[in-house]
Amino acid sequence: MTDVTRMDAAALGAEIASGHLSAVEVTRAHLDRIGAVDDKVRAFLHVDAAGALAAAGAVDERRAAGEELGPLAGVPLAMKDVVVTRGLPSTSGSKILQGWVPPYDATVTQRVRAAGIVMLGKTNMDEFAMGSSTENSAYGPSHNPWDLDRIPGGSSGGSSAAVSAYEAPLGIGTDTGGSIRQPAAVTGLVGHKPTYGGVSRYGLIAFSSSLDQAGPLSRTVLDAALLHEVIGGHDPADSTSIDAPVPAVVAAARDGARADLSGLRIGVVQELSGDGYESGVLDRFSDAVRLLTELGATITEVSCPHFGYALPAYYLIAPSECSSNLARFDAVRYGLRVGDDGVRGLEEVMSLTREAGFGAEVKRRIILGTYALSSGYYDAYYGQAQKVRTLISRDFAAGFKTCDVLVSPTTPTVAFPLGARVDDPMAMYAADLCTLPASLAGTPAISVPCGLSEGLPVGLQVMAPALADDRCYRVAAAVEAAVAGRDGQPILAAAPSL
Amino acid sequence: MASISREEVAHLARLARLAVTDAELDVFAGQLDIIIGSVARVGEVAADDIPPTSHALPVTNVLRPDELGPSLARDEVLAAAPAAEDGRFRVPRILDDPE
Numbered sequence: 371m372t373d374v375t376r377m378d379a380a381a382l383g384a385e386i387a388s389g390h391l392s393a394v395e396v397t398r399a400h401l402d403r404i405g406a407v408d409d410k411v412r413a414f415l416h417v418d419a420a421g422a423l424a425a426a427g428a429v430d431e432r433r434a435a436g437e438e439l440g441p442l443a444g445v446p447l448a449m450k451d452v453v454v455t456r457g458l459p460s461t462s463g464s465k466i467l468q469g470w471v472p473p474y475d476a477t478v479t480q481r482v483r484a485a486g487i488v489m490l491g492k493t494n495m496d497e498f499a500m501g502s503s504t505e506n507s508a509y510g511p512s513h514n515p516w517d518l519d520r521i522p523g524g525s526s527g528g529s530s531a532a533v534s535a536y537e538a539p540l541g542i543g544t545d546t547g548g549s550i551r552q553p554a555a556v557t558g559l560v561g562h563k564p565t566y567g568g569v570s571r572y573g574l575i576a577f578s579s580s581l582d583q584a585g586p587l588s589r590t591v592l593d594a595a596l597l598h599e600v601i602g603g604h605d606p607a608d609s610t611s612i613d614a615p616v617p618a619v620v621a622a623a624r625d626g627a628r629a630d631l632s633g634l635r636i637g638v639v640q641e642l643s644g645d646g647y648e649s650g651v652l653d654r655f656s657d658a659v660r661l662l663t664e665l666g667a668t669i670t671e672v673s674c675p676h677f678g679y680a681l682p683a684y685y686l687i688a689p690s691e692c693s694s695n696l697a698r699f700d701a702v703r704y705g706l707r708v709g710d711d712g713v714r715g716l717e718e719v720m721s722l723t724r725e726a727g728f729g730a731e732v733k734r735r736i737i738l739g740t741y742a743l744s745s746g747y748y749d750a751y752y753g754q755a756q757k758v759r760t761l762i763s764r765d766f767a768a769g770f771k772t773c774d775v776l777v778s779p780t781t782p783t784v785a786f787p788l789g790a791r792v793d794d795p796m797a798m799y800a801a802d803l804c805t806l807p808a809s810l811a812g813t814p815a816i817s818v819p820c821g822l823s824e825g826l827p828v829g830l831q832v833m834a835p836a837l838a839d840d841r842c843y844r845v846a847a848a849v850e851a852a853v854a855g856r857d858g859q860p861i862l863a864a865a866p867s868l
Numbered sequence: 869m870a871s872i873s874r875e876e877v878a879h880l881a882r883l884a885r886l887a888v889t890d891a892e893l894d895v896f897a898g899q900l901d902i903i904i905g906s907v908a909r910v911g912e913v914a915a916d917d918i919p920p921t922s923h924a925l926p927v928t929n930v931l932r933p934d935e936l937g938p939s940l941a942r943d944e945v946l947a948a949a950p951a952a953e954d955g956r957f958r959v960p961r962i963l964d965d966p967e
Binding site: 719810 | 880885888892895909910911912913920921922924925930932944947950957959
């Protein structure tokens with residue numbers, strides 16, 4: 371009998387729609403898988419077996435009643451804990467929200483539910499999405515299924531661990547500086563950061579509002595595209611939501627799978643290589659570029675001179691925005707309250723609560739952001755970072771004059787060992803070196819597996835102009851098909867079984 | 869030379885309502901000094917005549933008609949609060965006691 375946890379979301383959706391599989395048996399199989407492996411992987415902060423089985427049962431009833439089901443109805447999903455879910459704990463990986471049960475659903479959650487997708491539970495993450503390894507979670511790290519002593523990436527590392535460990539075929543992540551793409555790259559998955567404004571931020575617990583975007587994680591490009599079309603599109607509840615149709619990403623993924631990129635102009639970003647990049651990663655990247663040539667694309671080298679300043683600009687802009695956003699955790703309306711003894715005043719209770727509720731990285735970033743926004747420092751730090759942000763967007767615009775997409779490695783290294791960078795914030799920040807430019811420019815970018823280095827997956831990043839998410843999916847699908855053809859199997863098939 | 873002192877970090881923590889410990893201050897001051905030294909590299913870019921970007925894509929203010937709509941149930945919201953009383957959030961003392 372086929373192991374349904376090994377099937378991709380598109381296949382599961384088709385089998386459920388045709389009645390060959392029931393949503394309940396698919397859900398049970400994934401809950402069993404979670405029960406069998408999650409004590410090692412620790413992808414989930416909260417598993418909602420009863421809610422998942424009820425949602426699956428409802429899908430089976432709708433089908434039995436003759437209703438036409440969407441392509442992902444009955445397919446299980448792992449939801450990042452930063453996305454609020456009515457009736458289900460939503461902690462954002464923080465002690466300050468421990469036990470909080472939101473009274474409403476994020477737009478992403480509403481759309482997932484409306485599509486009949488079955489939420490299995492909430493996944494681990496770096497606290498408030500600040501980090502690249504899940505080691506900043508207040509609830510302990512998740513583990514990379516390829517090597518349990520290594521990081522699954524972050525901040526969406528619970529979702530990447532769940533999907534690569536076959537605990538769920540689909541995951542929702544959020545990406546502020548690379549938090550979907552980097553976890554996807556180091557676990558052998560596909561992960562897409564949509565154009566800023568392409569997916570509603572309503573109900574995402576805010577980290578850096580001008581950068582945060584939710585997006586899909588999955589084992590195939592088509593699955594990511596199917597989930598993107600479910601969650602994407604205009605939402606009046608988010609003032610930065612783009613009022614335009616969702617790019618035709620499913621059609622693009624199907625088109626790309628024909629592995630023909632004739633006439634496509636691809637730029638290799640020169641600045642995203644060199645010092646700090648592992649040779650194994652650069653070798654796999656060169657192989658991928660060669661593959662793109664064989665698929666018919668023309669390759670040119672492109673210089674984006676300000677990309678080297680993306681890291682310092684990001685680590686001024688994101689902490690500045692977070693220091694403001696996290697002011698909402700004031701011990702009044704939700705979450706933790708510490709030291710309220712009837713004698714202490716509001717300000718002291720607030721300070722004690724925030725001290726007890728936030729972890730070290732969150733405190734560092736709040737202090738850094740408070741500094742960068744201070745009178746006297748504002749122009750030199752936050753203001754200057756915003757100007758550099760303009761120059762990074764101009765570098766992209768210049769690149770897209772001559773190229774349809776730009777490519778780079780997704781990460782400078784493969785998954786590093788747990789513990790290796792926890793005491794060195796700058797080393798941890800460097801994990802986002804390649805993903806930060808697209809975040810700052812608001813442009814879409816995808817990571818697709820392109821090979822192995824020392825037995826661990828390497829991701830190829832494909833960046834496109836704003837609202838041209840479909841190009842990311844087309845190129846990624848072509849690479850996925852060509853790599854599977856070259857290796858005789860998909861990258862993830864090389865992962866050891868748990 | 870240090871770009872940020874332990875005293876400045878303590879001041880910023882107070883502004884941000886974080887009751888950090890002495891041990892944390894020791895660690896954060898050193899780490900933030902390194903981080904600020906590194907992010908200060910943005911100053912190398914000649915950008916005097918470059919407009920700042922606050923949002924990557926054009927953002928316009930969005931208004932909706934001023935009409936009554938559904939809102940969250942009061943009791944459900946208060947159930948998630950750390951303390952509630954008489955259908956309201958109960959907060960710690962915000963004024964000094966009268967003499």
